[in-house]
Amino acid sequence: MPGTSPPSPLEPNRVVPLSTFLNLTFTGLVVGAIYGLFALGYTLVYGVLRLINFAHSEVFMWGSFAAVWMMTLLNARAGSGGPAAVLYLLLALLAAMAVSGAVALLVERVAYRRLREKKSPPLVALISAIGASFMLSEIMGLRDRIAGWLNLDGVLGDYVRPARENTQFVNPLPNATLLDVGGFQVRSTQLIVLVAALAMMIALEQFVRRSRLGRGVRAVSQDAEAAALMGVDQKRVVQLTFLLGGLMAGAAALLYLMHIGVTRYNVGFILGIKAFTAAVLGGIGNIRGALLGGLVLGLAENYGSQLFGSAWKDVVSFLLLVVVLLFRPTGLLGESLGKARA
Amino acid sequence: MSERALGEDQLVVEGLSVNYGRIEAIRDVSFRVPAGGIATLIGANGAGKTTTLKTVSGLRTVRAGRIVFEGEDISRVPSHQLVKRGLCQAPEGRGTFPGMTVEENLDMGAYTRSDRKSAAYRADMDRVFTLFPRLAERRAQAAGTMSGGEQQMLAIGRALMSRPRVLLLDEPSMGLAPKLIQQIFSIIVEINRQGTTVLLVEQNAAQALRTADVAYVLETGSVARAGRCAHGVDPRG
Numbered sequence: 001m002p003g004t005s006p007p008s009p010l011e012p013n014r015v016v017p018l019s020t021f022l023n024l025t026f027t028g029l030v031v032g033a034i035y036g037l038f039a040l041g042y043t044l045v046y047g048v049l050r051l052i053n054f055a056h057s058e059v060f061m062w063g064s065f066a067a068v069w070m071m072t073l074l075n076a077r078a079g080s081g082g083p084a085a086v087l088y089l090l091l092a093l094l095a096a097m098a099v100s101g102a103v104a105l106l107v108e109r110v111a112y113r114r115l116r117e118k119k120s121p122p123l124v125a126l127i128s129a130i131g132a133s134f135m136l137s138e139i140m141g142l143r144d145r146i147a148g149w150l151n152l153d154g155v156l157g158d159y160v161r162p163a164r165e166n167t168q169f170v171n172p173l174p175n176a177t178l179l180d181v182g183g184f185q186v187r188s189t190q191l192i193v194l195v196a197a198l199a200m201m202i203a204l205e206q207f208v209r210r211s212r213l214g215r216g217v218r219a220v221s222q223d224a225e226a227a228a229l230m231g232v233d234q235k236r237v238v239q240l241t242f243l244l245g246g247l248m249a250g251a252a253a254l255l256y257l258m259h260i261g262v263t264r265y266n267v268g269f270i271l272g273i274k275a276f277t278a279a280v281l282g283g284i285g286n287i288r289g290a291l292l293g294g295l296v297l298g299l300a301e302n303y304g305s306q307l308f309g310s311a312w313k314d315v316v317s318f319l320l321l322v323v324v325l326l327f328r329p330t331g332l333l334g335e336s337l338g339k340a341r342a
Numbered sequence: 343m344s345e346r347a348l349g350e351d352q353l354v355v356e357g358l359s360v361n362y363g364r365i366e367a368i369r370d371v372s373f374r375v376p377a378g379g380i381a382t383l384i385g386a387n388g389a390g391k392t393t394t395l396k397t398v399s400g401l402r403t404v405r406a407g408r409i410v411f412e413g414e415d416i417s418r419v420p421s422h423q424l425v426k427r428g429l430c431q432a433p434e435g436r437g438t439f440p441g442m443t444v445e446e447n448l449d450m451g452a453y454t455r456s457d458r459k460s461a462a463y464r465a466d467m468d469r470v471f472t473l474f475p476r477l478a479e480r481r482a483q484a485a486g487t488m489s490g491g492e493q494q495m496l497a498i499g500r501a502l503m504s505r506p507r508v509l510l511l512d513e514p515s516m517g518l519a520p521k522l523i524q525q526i527f528s529i530i531v532e533i534n535r536q537g538t539t540v541l542l543v544e545q546n547a548a549q550a551l552r553t554a555d556v557a558y559v560l561e562t563g564s565v566a567r568a569g570r571c572a573h574g575v576d577p578r579g
Contacts, residue, residue, distance in 0.1 A: 212453070215442075219450050222439040225401055226497075229433060231425035231454035231504070 016306060019183030024302040030190045030259060032298020033197035037252035038275035039282070039290040040204060041104070041245025047221040047285035048241045051122060054129040055107045057272025058136035059246050063100030063253035064263040065140060068169050069159050070095040076172040085172035089254070097250035104246025107132050108239060116238075133268075141265035166264050169257035193255045198291075200251050204244060205287050213240055221285065277321050283331030292332055296320070348555060349377030352539050353398070353429075353508055357407035360397050367393045368563040370407070374556070375508065380530070380540040382550040382571075385560035391543040392434060394560070395512050398541070399431040400424050411508070426454045430504045432497040434512035434543075440486025444477050447485050447496055451503025470499035473529055491522045498529070508539045515546045527553050 041056045070092040076085075111132040115125050139146070144163040147156045171189070179186040208214035213236075219227035220237045228234060256271070257263060274297065282293025297317055304316025324332065353375040360367045368390040375381040383391050396402045398409055400421030408417045411429055424430070430451075438447050448470060452458050471478035474495040480488060485496055494514055501509055514530065515523040527549055534540050544550035551557055551571050559567040 212458075215446070215450060216453065218442065219439055219453075222441050223437060226433050226437045226439065227450075228401065228421040229399055229425070229431045229437075230450045230500070231422050232450075233420075233422045 017183065019181075020306065022184040024306055025299065026184075026186060027190065028299035028302035029295055030194045030298070031301065032278075032295035033194050033201075033291070034252050034256050034259065034294070035271075035275050035278040035297055036282075036291040036294025037197045037200055037248050037255065038271065039279040039294055040201065040248040040287065041242075042276050042279040043282075043284055043287060043290045044217070044241045044245045046279070048217060048238060049112075049116070051112070051125055052129070052276070053107070053112075053242075053245070054126065054272075055111060055132040055136060056104070056245065056249060057268030057275075058133050058140075059100050059104045059107065059268075060249040060253050060256075060271065060275075061140060061263065061265065061268035062103045062136065063096035063246075063250035064169075064257055064267060065167070066099035066250070067092040067096040067254045067257055068167050068263060071170040071172070072158050076170045078170050078172065079174040080172045081174045085174075088172045089258075093251060093254045096254045097247045100250030100253060101243050101246035103136065104242040104249070105239060107136075108242040113235075113238075137265055137268065143265075164265060166262040169261055169263065171258055171261070173258075189258050193259050197252070197255055200248060201287075201291050204248060207244075208287060213237075217241055217244075274317070277317065281321055281324055281331055283333040286331070286333050289331055289333035296332070348379045351375065352377040352412055353541065354410040355394070355398065355407070356410070358394065358397060358404065358409065359406040360393055360402050361405050362393075366563060367402075368397070368560075371560070371563070371565055372407075373558045373565060373568065375539060375541050376556065377539055378534075378537070379555040380534050380542060380553055381556045381558070382542040382544055382554035383558050383560055384544050384547040384550050385566075387545065388562075389560040390563040391545075391560055392512055395431065395510055395541070395543045399429070399510060425504045425506075428505075428507035429510065430501040430506035430508075431510035431512065432494075432501040432514070435516055436490065436493045437512075438485040438493045438496050438500065441484060443482050443484055444488075444496060445481045447500050448477075448503050451500035454504065466503055466505065470502055473502075473532065474499050490517045491519070491526075494518065494526065495529075498526075498533075502533065502538075506538060508541060509533065511540060511542045513543055513545060515544060515549060523549060 038060055041059065042053060045051060045053045045056070071088065074088050074091065076088050107129075111128045112125055115128060141164050144153070144160040147153050147160045153160070173189065173192075176188040177185055178188055178191060208217055216227065216232040216237050217240060219230065219232050220234055224234060227237075253263075275294070278293035278297045279290050280293070281296060282289025282291065297320070300317045300320045301313050305313040308316065351374040355374075356372050358371040359369050371390070371394055373381065373383065383394060385391050393402060397404060400416070400419055400423075404417045408415050410416070411427065416424065416427070416429070419427070439450060442450065445467075448467060449458070452463060452466070455463065457463055476492055477495055477499055480492065485493060488496070494516075498509075498511065498514065511530065514526050518526065523546065530540060530542065531553060542550060542554060554571050557569060557571050558565050
């Protein structure tokens, strides 16, 4: 059936209508902003500790379930609208941010702090991170059995089953079409996701740049010893960094659910790699770089899947990463939390 | 006046030993810093000067001995708590925050102060700019783009922003041109005159001895000699 076969990468010369291009651009930016928000956790922790927190993907995943469960708890109905819908979404945002922030702090406490105090080599922390990541993921994937052991299966049935399948997110906000010009559409959910993600990132950047604690974070990332000499408590800064990254990942998780609609216990794996890629692409340790990297990655994925078919989406984006790093090894905006000051 | 009247010992280090792993970095180091004076630790590269200073600042772990600051044992106090107690170090070389502006660096010096943005804070900022006019010219410049001498001045100015009662200086002359060294030392004397006790670690022994009231010579991790200096030679002359 030649008519229905996926487009071959060897025949890319198809004309793409302008409206399709605009749609791809817009949704690419929406997804990219989510990647950017998620990527902040990798970038912040790297900036302060020179450590890749591989458990950050699970911080995101736990936040996504917190949002789903909040909607279950509130008995929300899809598309019901009204002021209640806005309130529900805000509660889901708070739940996701709180749970993600708490999981991030837990990871720091359990998987990293002791290793840092013992001045262990970085590779040990990496293994510890991977272990923490599997733990967090599998606890979620086996939550039905855990509930069974505790005899809470009946009460928590709606929350724990099916543990290893996709779980739907109920979005009470109707998805209205705000704009439709010759096929180019802007939907309300997409616009909310994009604006909210950008607003969160601006807020974080301002916090790190202007607040006293934020300056402490920048100081530790630029020169940890000098920061200690100036009275910055590194332990507090590290905790704050994990917390901030977790809060942002929680927000990203809710926005992701609004855009995609489902989550599962291993959703963090591929998404975490994407967000990490965004961080590296923009320049790891660099807050604005995370946003730029996320947006570039989102666009590349969308354009790539249009040109070569969606099966090639990830190939295109990772090829882009390799090419960018070949020419700019420190990423688009360069490394370091502090040098990103502008 | 060949010798100044000096107060009680404000900082006392007794029998200090520090290891890097299994290697002994300093052994049984003792010295005293009189209140209102300038004390100096001099010695060759690798004699243990910087290690000693970093240990006083809480950046290295004390294996044996103790450090007493204004009557209190601070041997186990973590470095970030020492600033509030009145002890602040300007680290050697380029220990500034490279991605921050001059003004942000100075502000980091006031990190533990609760009166930031007050009149007293502004006055301290002005005092630093008066001592170091170069820094005033470069307020908005990123520290990482400045010369070694300018960064050294910034590191000293930043430490002053914490209003230390004892200022620790690690090799302020390192890598500087002779003319600039003169300038930095005369500023150290001025800071001391304004009421701050100074502990100065230096490789430039001649200059340090001309500036200090008391001197200790470190050799391979131990104090080899100690004594009062023939003060009164104007370091600017």
